[in-house]
Amino acid sequence: MRFRAKIVDLACLNHFSRIINTIAKLAKTCVLRLTVSKLYFIVSDKVANGGASMWCELCQGNFFDEFQMEGVAAEHNEIYLELVPENLSRALKTAQSAKAVKIKLTNKHCPCLRVAVELPSLSSSSRIVTHDIPVGVIPRRMWNDFREPSVPDFDVSIYLPVLKTMKSVVERMKNLSNFIVIEANLSGDMNLKIETDLVSVTTHFKDLGNPPWASEDGCQSSAQSRDLESMAEARIDIKKLQQLLAGQQVNPTKALCNIVTKRIVHFILLHEEVSLQYFIPAIA
Numbered sequence: 001m002r003f004r005a006k007i008v009d010l011a012c013l014n015h016f017s018r019i020i021n022t023i024a025k026l027a028k029t030c031v032l033r034l035t036v037s038k039l040y041f042i043v044s045d046k047v048a049n050g051g052a053s054m055w056c057e058l059c060q061g062n063f064f065d066e067f068q069m070e071g072v073a074a075e076h077n078e079i080y081l082e083l084v085p086e087n088l089s090r091a092l093k094t095a096q097s098a099k100a101v102k103i104k105l106t107n108k109h110c111p112c113l114r115v116a117v118e119l120p121s122l123s124s125s126s127r128i129v130t131h132d133i134p135v136g137v138i139p140r141r142m143w144n145d146f147r148e149p150s151v152p153d154f155d156v157s158i159y160l161p162v163l164k165t166m167k168s169v170v171e172r173m174k175n176l177s178n179f180i181v182i183e184a185n186l187s188g189d190m191n192l193k194i195e196t197d198l199v200s201v202t203t204h205f206k207d208l209g210n211p212p213w214a215s216e217d218g219c220q221s222s223a224q225s226r227d228l229e230s231m232a233e234a235r236i237d238i239k240k241l242q243q244l245l246a247g248q249q250v251n252p253t254k255a256l257c258n259i260v261t262k263r264i265v266h267f268i269l270l271h272e273e274v275s276l277q278y279f280i281p282a283i284a
Helices: 010-026 085-093 140-146 163-174 238-246
Strands: 002-007 030-034 038-044 053-059 066-070 079-083 100-107 111-119 127-134 156-159 179-184 190-195 200-205 232-237 254-260 264-271 274-281
Touching: 002 010, 010 053, 010 085, 010 238, 010 274, 038 140, 079 085, 079 111, 079 140, 085 111, 085 127, 163 190, 163 200, 163 238, 179 238, 179 254, 232 238, 232 254, 232 264, 232 274, 238 274
Parallel strands: none
Antiparallel strands: 002 066, 002 100, 030 038, 030 079, 038 053, 053 274, 100 111, 111 127, 156 254, 179 190, 179 232, 190 200, 254 264, 264 274
16 A cells, blocks of 8 residues: 655645645534545534534646555455544645645555655755654545545525625534524525524625536436525534635636425535535534
């Protein structure tokens, strides 16, 4: 089992660093899955237990100048590592003006991801700062726990408003209640609502647009037969939503959410070479 990679391009490095920062804000620990062509950052708190889960997918070719890996076996050419994303985020913070960053899986006293940051120096020799990030190697028998979550048969899929706007609305509402109701319909309307014994607050967004896929493949049957005006709604933990919006450093080109009434809200943030999915279970 071997892995080594190198980033030389500064723009790619900063972009990769921002993605890791976003993940660090969403999860204390996560699983890094490495394949020949992709990296995945996975959090699979069982949604049934009220935990949010995350699936973030990157094409390695868009970030790394070199990328070599050998998985646990020829027919299972993958590696699954458990790590604390904050540690990786910290290591990359020292790399903002680096000439190159090398990442390598090592095993001196325990398995580690070694992040070696080559910094520019005035003399001909370069300075290298090394961070060893402890990781846990996940055995093959447990890989199934980290499969891509299936997208539930949603009632409504809708584009999100500008995330900064949504973030400031949610931050104000967070002081009033622990829960927020998200509701939307197939006419591009979305409401964020808070209802407590003392106060009821609603923010309306209009003309957001609905992604075309509800009609494309016909598989989202519940969305197809819906009345366009009728609202699908889910009540979720406002802290989890705020965390997602506050941690956003990816600046997605598209952001949307799928609502399964009273069951789950599924967020998808897309950027040219990154997709981040976040699942927040509904609270009765």
